[in-house]
Amino acid sequence: MPNPSPLRAAALTATAVLLAAALAGCGGDGDSEDEDLAAQKLSWKDCPEPSDSQGGGGAPSPLPNGDTWKCATLKVPLDWDKPKGDTIGLALIRAQASGTKDQRIGSLVFNFGGPGGSGVTTLPAFGQDYAQLRTRYDLVSFDPRGVGRSAGVKCENDEQLDEYFQQDATPDDAAEQKQLLDSTRDFNSACEKNSGKTLPYVRTTDAARDIELMRQVLGDDKLHYFGISYGTELGGVYAHLFPKKVGRAVFDAVVDPTQNPEQGSLGQARGFQLALDNFAEDCTSKDEDCPLGESAQDVKDRIAKLLKDLDSKPIPGVFPRQLTQTYATSGIVQALYSQDFWEYLTEGLQRAYEGDGRVLMLLADSMNGRDQDGEYSNISAANVAINCADEKQRYTTADVLVRLPEFREASPLFGDYLAWGLVGCTDWAVPGAADHPDVSAPGSAPVLVVGNTGDPATPYEGARKMVESLGKGVGVELAYRGQGHGAYNSGNKCVRDAVNGYLLDGKVPMTRTVCA
Numbered sequence: 001m002p003n004p005s006p007l008r009a010a011a012l013t014a015t016a017v018l019l020a021a022a023l024a025g026c027g028g029d030g031d032s033e034d035e036d037l038a039a040q041k042l043s044w045k046d047c048p049e050p051s052d053s054q055g056g057g058g059a060p061s062p063l064p065n066g067d068t069w070k071c072a073t074l075k076v077p078l079d080w081d082k083p084k085g086d087t088i089g090l091a092l093i094r095a096q097a098s099g100t101k102d103q104r105i106g107s108l109v110f111n112f113g114g115p116g117g118s119g120v121t122t123l124p125a126f127g128q129d130y131a132q133l134r135t136r137y138d139l140v141s142f143d144p145r146g147v148g149r150s151a152g153v154k155c156e157n158d159e160q161l162d163e164y165f166q167q168d169a170t171p172d173d174a175a176e177q178k179q180l181l182d183s184t185r186d187f188n189s190a191c192e193k194n195s196g197k198t199l200p201y202v203r204t205t206d207a208a209r210d211i212e213l214m215r216q217v218l219g220d221d222k223l224h225y226f227g228i229s230y231g232t233e234l235g236g237v238y239a240h241l242f243p244k245k246v247g248r249a250v251f252d253a254v255v256d257p258t259q260n261p262e263q264g265s266l267g268q269a270r271g272f273q274l275a276l277d278n279f280a281e282d283c284t285s286k287d288e289d290c291p292l293g294e295s296a297q298d299v300k301d302r303i304a305k306l307l308k309d310l311d312s313k314p315i316p317g318v319f320p321r322q323l324t325q326t327y328a329t330s331g332i333v334q335a336l337y338s339q340d341f342w343e344y345l346t347e348g349l350q351r352a353y354e355g356d357g358r359v360l361m362l363l364a365d366s367m368n369g370r371d372q373d374g375e376y377s378n379i380s381a382a383n384v385a386i387n388c389a390d391e392k393q394r395y396t397t398a399d400v401l402v403r404l405p406e407f408r409e410a411s412p413l414f415g416d417y418l419a420w421g422l423v424g425c426t427d428w429a430v431p432g433a434a435d436h437p438d439v440s441a442p443g444s445a446p447v448l449v450v451g452n453t454g455d456p457a458t459p460y461e462g463a464r465k466m467v468e469s470l471g472k473g474v475g476v477e478l479a480y481r482g483q484g485h486g487a488y489n490s491g492n493k494c495v496r497d498a499v500n501g502y503l504l505d506g507k508v509p510m511t512r513t514v515c516a
Helices: 012-023 119-125 127-134 158-165 174-195 204-218 230-241 261-285 296-312 325-336 339-353 358-368 379-390 397-410 415-425 461-470 493-505
Strands: 070-077 087-095 106-111 137-142 223-228 246-252 447-452 475-480 513-515
Touching: 070 204, 087 119, 087 204, 106 119, 106 127, 106 204, 106 230, 119 127, 119 137, 127 137, 127 493, 137 204, 158 174, 158 325, 158 358, 174 379, 174 415, 204 223, 204 230, 223 230, 230 246, 230 447, 230 461, 246 493, 261 296, 261 325, 261 339, 261 397, 261 415, 296 325, 296 339, 325 339, 325 358, 325 415, 339 358, 379 415, 397 415, 447 461, 447 493, 461 475, 475 493, 493 513
Parallel strands: 106 137, 106 223, 223 246, 246 447, 447 475, 475 513
Antiparallel strands: 070 087, 087 137
């Protein structure tokens, strides 16, 4: 069954690459070396084609001015408690600043979230969105440890993952509950078998220390940073550990650092229900007839009936697979991440009502990291590994059953799906680090924290909690009254001007500025 934990802090951009391709038809392990890793020199070369673990596809296209994206490998300690011990390689990618040398500020490091998304594939796919920022920054991203080419976590193979993701994620009786837990244990055991050496060292605190080393090796006095979704949590942890090294930082689509997994999933249940409500209202409020129902409630009732029917009678999906209730729910959730995907959701539902589950399955595949050739990236394996290494809580079947009524009240459609996702770390090989991340950062430079009031995956309340947790004088709150996951790439001029004004010119907007 798919562990819905990717939804807790998912990076839409990391999976949108896969979705666009579907609907349209550099590192590794190193030896133990007694050396000063901060003194290492990066060897930047033309980027190879992404590996399967990064999601596959072609090498990055040339930049608009004819320059090419460059890739390199950064050595970091496997265990930061043993900095002279074994090392691993982190895959990096960079586009050098397009402006003059005098205009250049330094590097702007991106993390697009997940956790588990490959920055090496995501940054070039959406690099044009950051062209204005590139006038004064080298744009840099990376595969965090455990992701892609950076000692990527390996769990089950492609055939096993196909079976895993079609499992019933919302069990109705004791037998189905046992099947769900057995599937989860099998997946987690495969992670331990194939990546046991890496699993203890993929915590967010480890990744934050990697970024600090990266800053030094890149030659920047301060870390200039753009974190999206889970990338906001990573940025917050970095600011806590290294507050005096924070330069200009932006957090977009903000994770609530005060919540435990249960609270985060419950917030997402409310967030995705709100997004579904907005989708249904949008469809039925247009001049032309909505093809999904006569009223918003009718739209939602038909979706609920579809999912109920699929629980016992799947329909053909992407051959030879069947569209199950779980696949369909995952596909709907994926489409609700962005208003740009609503047209695909409308098409997918229309086809599903006619017995054709292909579009909804393609949407689900994009969430799960599966390409058209049936090969999976390691986004799901990395996501589970990082979340389970970070989160101390371990939930049982009894825990979920007690909490189900509250989840169902929050979302009749997604409540069960998100509640049962809490068992994803059952019998995980490594104990979790903490109840929730510490992001307090007294003495840090201002951090611009951007929340979207219509964000289903990281509800707006998380932005305000992040501002409070960073501490007085650090977090600067910016609200965007929009739809979808994130704000900067929504196209809203007010948001773009505020973010660019801070990153490019150091202009800190008034706190609680509202963009509509």
